Amino acid sequence: xxxxxxxxxxxxxxxxxxxxxxxxxxxxxxxxxxxxxxxxxxxxxxxxxxxxxxxxxxxxxxxxxxxxxxxxxxxxxxxxxxxxxxxxxxxxxxxxxxxxxxxxxxxxxxxxxxxxxxxxxxxxxxxxxxxxxxxxxxxxxxxxxxxxxxxxxxxxxxxxxxxxxxxxxxxxxxxxxxxxxxxxxxxxxxxxxxxxxxxxxxxxxxxxxxxxxxxxxxxxxxxxxxxxxxxxxxxxxxxxxxxxxxxxxxxxxxxxxxxxxxxxxxxxxxxxxxxxxxxxxxxxxxxxx
Numbered sequence: 685x686x687x688x689x690x691x692x693x694x695x696x697x698x699x700x701x702x703x704x705x706x707x708x709x710x711x712x713x714x715x716x717x718x719x720x721x722x723x724x725x726x727x728x729x730x731x732x733x734x735x736x737x738x739x740x741x742x743x744x745x746x747x748x749x750x751x752x753x754x755x756x757x758x759x760x761x762x763x764x765x766x767x768x769x770x771x772x773x774x775x776x777x778x779x780x781x782x783x784x785x786x787x788x789x790x791x792x793x794x795x796x797x798x799x800x801x802x803x804x805x806x807x808x809x810x811x812x813x814x815x816x817x818x819x820x821x822x823x824x825x826x827x828x829x830x831x832x833x834x835x836x837x838x839x840x841x842x843x844x845x846x847x848x849x850x851x852x853x854x855x856x857x858x859x860x861x862x863x864x865x866x867x868x869x870x871x872x873x874x875x876x877x878x879x880x881x882x883x884x885x886x887x888x889x890x891x892x893x894x895x896x897x898x899x900x901x902x903x904x905x906x907x908x909x910x911x912x913x914x915x916x917x918x919x920x921x922x923x924x925x926x927x928x929x930x931x932x933x934x935x936x937x938x939x940x941x942x943x944x945x946x947x948x949x950x951x952x953x954x955x956x957x958x959x960x961x962x963x964x965x966x967x968x969x970x971x972x973x
Contacts, residue, residue: 685872685880685881685883685884685885686883686884686885687844687885687886687887688884688885688886688887689886689887689888690711690712690713690843690845690886690887690888690896691712691713692712692713692714692715692888693712693713693714693715694714694715694716695714695715695716695717696712696714696717696801698800698801698802699802701801701802701897702801702802702803705897705899706801706802706803706831706897706899709847709899709900710899711845711886711888711896711897711898711899711902712896712897713888713890713894713895713896713897714894714895714897715891715893715894715895716893717799717835717893717895718796718835718893718894718895719893720797721795721796721797722794722795722796723795723796723837724892724893726795727795727837727838727913728837728838729768729771729772729838729911729912729913732764732768732785732913733764733765733768733769735789735791735792736764736765736785736788736789737763737764737765738763738764738765739763739764739785739788739789740761740762740763740764741761741762741763741764741767741780741783741785741814742758742760742761742780742781742783743758743759743760743761743762743767743778743779743780744758744759744778744779744780744781745759745760745777745778745779745819746777746819746820746822746865758781759778760778762778764785767780767814770816771814771816771817771911772911774816774817775816775817775818775819776816776817776819777816777819777820778816778819779813779814779815779816779819779821779908780812780813780814780815780913781813781821782811782813783811783812783813783814784809784811784812785812786809786810786812787809793809796810796835796915798917799833799895799917801833803831803919804919804920805833805917805918805919806830806917806918806919806920810915810916810917811915811916812913812914812915813906813913813914813915813916814911814912814913815841815906815908815911815912815913816908816911817908817909817910817911818907818908818909819907819908820870820905820906820907820908821904821905821906821907822862822863822865822905823844823846823854823862823863823867823869823903823904823905824861824862824863824903824904824905825848825861825901825902825903825904826861826901827861827930827933827934827938828918828920828921828930828933828934829900829901829921829926829927829929829930829933830900830918830919830920830921830930831897831898831899831900831918831919831920831921831922832896832897832898832902832916832917832918832919833895833896833897833916833917833918833919834890834895834896834897834898834914834915834916835893835894835895835896835914835915835916835917836890836891836892836893836894836895836896836912836913836914837892837893837912837913837914837915838892838910838911838912838913839891839892839908839909839910839911839912840889840890840891840908840909840910840912841889841890841906841907841908841909841912841914842887842888842889842890842906842907842909843887843888843889843890843896843904843905843906843907844869844885844886844887844904844905844906844907845885845886845887845888845898845902845903845904845905846883846884846885846886846902846903846904847885847899847901847902847903848900848901848902848903848926850883850884850885850903851903852879852964852967852968853879853880853882853883853964853968854879854880854883854903854964855867855877855879855880855960855961855964856960856963856964857956857957857959857960858956858959858960858963859937859940859941859944859956860937860941860956861933863903863960864877864957864960864961867880869905870907878965878970879964879965879968879970882968885903889909890914892912900921900922900923900926901921901926901929
């Protein structure tokens, strides 16, 4: 895969952000945008343990999807304090995904500021994401095709992105938001996944306080280099085609997929995974794989 480093800026104006990145739908990292937030000083794992120690949090790992899994259904639950102890003790695949910790701990809402960057952000409480050393978030795109402002705290994180026009190379699983889960995007086997050789993407390395802008519908694969956590703010898609796809995903696709899982069981999951290869190779004229 061809991966270009995402531009990294220290600061950016509202006009520059809209003209150079939102309108052309290009990703960017901005380093100093959180420097005046209380979160920049406070948001480390020790602080989260202090304010949310007894909160029960949902945990996810990297096990393959099965027909028994509901849409975004967690694999385990744990007290936040115990989970942070685990993060600091040893590598773990357990992650917190799309958790509204600010609803559980309202004081956290005072620690960040809604950035003024020329896009209308959805003013619901932001979701937080946590991961242990070397834990990975499989390659996917978001169900609502939002423009994402992704802020990282405590430690380092690697992000690999692909624009929507690269979907034809991604071995997308039908009726879902993911690529084949058995692809190692750190070191893909091009004999097994030859279409990926044609994919052109981006890579970013985030540190404490960095913001990554992910344009609407971008594929993303996240790897926690060290234990840490992130927060995402969202802006609804501007392109009519993306807005329509988001509506389809929310109103039709996820319900159809859940219905088929209940009806066909694991055969439905296996069929989708097979179709991900077949469709990708047929569309690109790759035969005999």
